[in-house]
Amino acid sequence: MGRNTTTPGDAGTTARPPGGAVRGRPGGRSLTGSLAGVALLLGGCASFSPDAGLSVASEYASLELGKDIAKSSDQGIAPSAEARVDALLRRPLTADGAVQVALLRNRGLQAAFNGLGVSEAQYVQATLPHAPTFSITQWGLGFNTEIERSVAASVLDLATLPARAEIARQRFRGDQYNAADQVLKLAGEARRQFYRTVAANQAIAFLEQALASTESASTLTQQLGETGALNKLEQAREHAFYSELGAQLAKARVQQRAERERLTRLLGLWGRDIEFRLPKDLPALPKRLVDGRGIEVEALRRRADVQAARFELQSLVGQFGLDQATGFISVFDVGFANQYARSRTFESGAAPKVDKGSLNGFSADLTIPIYDFGTTAVRGAKEAYLATANRLAERAVNARSEVREAYQRYRGQYDITRHYQTSVLPLRRTIQDQALLQYSGMLLDVTTLIIxxxxxxxxxxxxxxxxxxxxxxxxxxxxxxxxxGFSADNFGGEAAGGTPGESLAVGTPGG
Structure with a gap:
């Protein structure tokens, strides 16, 4: 990004009273030059950062996610980012690949980056002193005229510029952490939706396999019924189970399409890119689990939203101090004024007499707080500071609780998944094999087999x-x-709708 082309000296030099023909004391030019020099000394104007303020978000994306981010308007980075997305979409997406595509393609995230650019522009603007004001007044037309010119600058503005610049810097830093939180939020949502979509695909694959087996059993039941080996009740139960399973598969397919579209939106894909491929199965359980010791301290140290709240509080601390210092006097402008007069008089028998005169002086504007003496501004700043301090404390308390809850869910869900894999599914497989053997030996009826x-x-x-x-x-x-954006609503896929096996959990076969 280019540097800010407006400097404090620009405004100061253009405000000099015109007039090589004006006769005045040299003190006027000296004062104007002094004001410009003070502005230049105190301004210390900030420059636009080369990465558009994305340094904090990039650091979080790199260190915490192992991913890259890019601003689509950056012509130096955007082409390589697009090439990377195309390369990821040419092969089946992994969870990490889906997150990377979302960080590079999601337009909502790009809008957040643009908002950060607006915040940076406001920060740079806040580091510039207010330009001096120049006014000119003329009385009369023609040769007989009086002209009054003045240039003024706010002494209070120049004196408080460093404090205001620091407040703006703290606010901008908070916005940088808010942008980082947006990156983390999108990454989390894309990863969750990836798992939901792959799980929906895996459920459909299993239901299709189960439906094929059930179809064969239904056909066999019909043939046995024609020979008289099975009565109509047993035939109806087998056919009803097959029909129910087909309806459940259709419902699962509808849900799978919805899950895929949600993922497509998060990835920011359209056109041919929506034909991206996904793996058939969910990843295997990790061999090592996250250690839960010290996670509360880690959350308070690393969470982007907590850091953003801290910088917001620091900016309000500075604003509160500034309002206290300037509460009684909020406007104090001083300037240089020049009054120039020119007239021509006529006397009989003599040449016209031309009179010229110039008078220099000083001006001062001071606001007199005869109503509240700055009390309202100070009180408002104090309440805003206390409100932000309470929100920061609340966020810290919530962060501790959220990370504890998340860890409990993490460990508990690991144990549940392991239980299914090591106990429930092997037992179900054994029951199925033994039931088929007994059914083949006419030791088990079709009702028990369906159950x-x-x-x-x-x-x-x-x-x-x-x-x-x-x-x-x-x-x-x-x-x-x-x-x-941790939320308990993310757990268990409640937001995604019902589960494929819901209607299979209740009722009796054919009932």
């Missing part, structure tokens, strides 16, 4: 959902530690 098949399908669907919920819980734990 066992229904229970096995439900257990497998719940095992898929348990693994999905573990990975969502792992994402929530990360969000609760570094920032990104």
């Amino acid at each position: 066992d098949a229904r229970a096995r399908i439900l257990s497998n669907i719940q095992a898929i959902e348990a693994k999905r919920d573990f990975w969502i819980a792992a994402t929530d734990l990360k969000a609760a530690t570094v920032g990104g």
Whole structure:
């Protein structure tokens, strides 16, 4: 980004009274030059950063997520970012790949980056002193005229410029951490939705396999019924189970399409890019779990939203002190004034007489607070400071609680998923094998076989959902530690709608 081209000296030099023809004391020019010199000394104008203020967000993305971010308006980075997205979309997306695509393509995040650019512009503007004001007044037309010229600058503005610049810097730093929190939030949402979408795909694949097996059993039942080996009740139960499973598969497909569209929106994809591919199964459980010791301290140290609140509080501390210092006198302007007069008189028999005169002086404007003596401004600043301090304290308390809750969900969901994989599913597999053997030996009726098949399908669907919920819980734990909008609503996929095995959990076969 280019540097700010407006300097405090520009305004000061243009405000000099015109007039090589004006006769005045040299003190006027000296005062104007002094005001410009003070402005230049105290201004210390900030420059626009080369990365548009994204240094904090980039650091969080790199250190906490292992990802990159880019501003789409940056012509030096945007082409390489697009090439990277294209490369990621050419192969099946992983969770990390989905997060990277979202960080480079999501337009909502780009809008947040643009908002940060506005904040930086306001910060740079706040470091510049207010330009002096120049006024000119003329009385009369023609040769007989009087002209009054003045240039004034705010002494109070120049004196408080360093304090106001520091307040603006703290606010901008807070906005930088807010932008980082937006990066973390999008990354968390994309990762959660990735797991929901892959889980929906995996559930459909299992239901399709189960439906194919059930279709074969239904056909066999019909043939046995034609031979008289099965009565109509047993045939109806088998056919009803097949029909119910088909309806459940159709419902799961609708849900899967909705989950994929949610992921597509988060990734910011359109056109041919929406044909991206996903893995068939969810990732395996990690071999090592996150250590829960010291996570509360880590959350307070690393969370972007907590850091943003701290900088907001620091800016209000400065604003409160400034309002206290300037509460009684809020306007104090001084300036140089020049009055120039020219007239021509005529006397009979003599040449016209020309009179010229110039008078220099000083001006001062001072606001007299005859109503509240700055009490309202100071009181308002104090209440704003206390409100922000309380919000920061609340955020710190909530951060501790959220990270504890997230860790409990993380560990609990890991144990649940492991239980399904090591106990429930193997037992269901054994029950299925033994039931088929007994059914083949005419030791088991079709009703019991259908009940066992229904229970096995439900257990497998719940095992898929348990693994999905573990990975969502792992994402929530990360969000609760570094920032990104942790919410208990993210757990279990409640926001995504019903689960594929819901209607299989209740009722009797064919009932």
